[in-house]
Amino acid sequence: MANIITVDHVSMRFNLAQEKTETLKEYAVKLLRGQLMFNEFYALKDVSFQVERGESVALIGRNGSGKSTMLKVIAGVMYPSQGSVRVNGEIAPMIELGAGFDMELTARENIFLNGAVLGHDRAYMQEHFDSIIDFAELKDFVDVPVKNYSSGMLARLGFAVATEVKADLLVVDEVLGVGDFMFQQKCQKRLADMLAGDTTLLFVSHNSQQVRELCSRAIWLHHGVVRGDGPADEVCTAYETAMQRGEV
Incomplete structure (x- = not known):
């Protein structure tokens, strides 16, 4: 089966200013004079994986592990500092619902x-x-x-x-908590119906039960590095065990 997503040695680096500037003018002046000092922060470090067409894959991990950054790189919202991402199909991103609306x-x-x-x-x-x-x-x-x-x-x-x-690829970031319980159930059923119709799902959630219900595979990110990749139930169990032991 052909890959719909290929993530090849992707790293995402952000430069964090060491000192606070009060105004945009002050920031611009210091930047032009070379007076700004930065700390490098890697949200993703040499991440590689493939997703086959029709797969349902979850990205799991603690806050700040790089999950949402990875989704944004795949959706084309961000460009990686290193490496490459190839997507073979039409993407429907649900990273921030309603973000594209004119209020x-x-x-x-x-x-x-x-x-x-x-x-x-x-x-x-x-x-x-x-x-x-x-x-x-x-x-x-x-x-x-x-x-x-x-x-x-x-x-x-x-x-x-x-x-x-x-769409060929549905990219979902923590959006199944919308509405009341009945509406959440309706959302999950729609996603399940789409998966049955050969749509590929890439899903971020902190809800292990949702991951187990919707996804056949999980990729565990920890500080921007892949720590686990395999059957959803096995990877979720390993992640939960590590949390209970205080290892993550």
């Missing part, structure tokens, strides 16, 4: 706007419009500017748009 526009307008960004014409989005609104449970608020939505309503709309449009 002054209504839900109706944002659905068509997001569709255009994803490369779909108006007729295609019109065909899927009712399904998106029904799934998000926002029928009574479709012509309300989304700036008046709660964070949960915004996330539900974002999830509905991202998962209605078929």
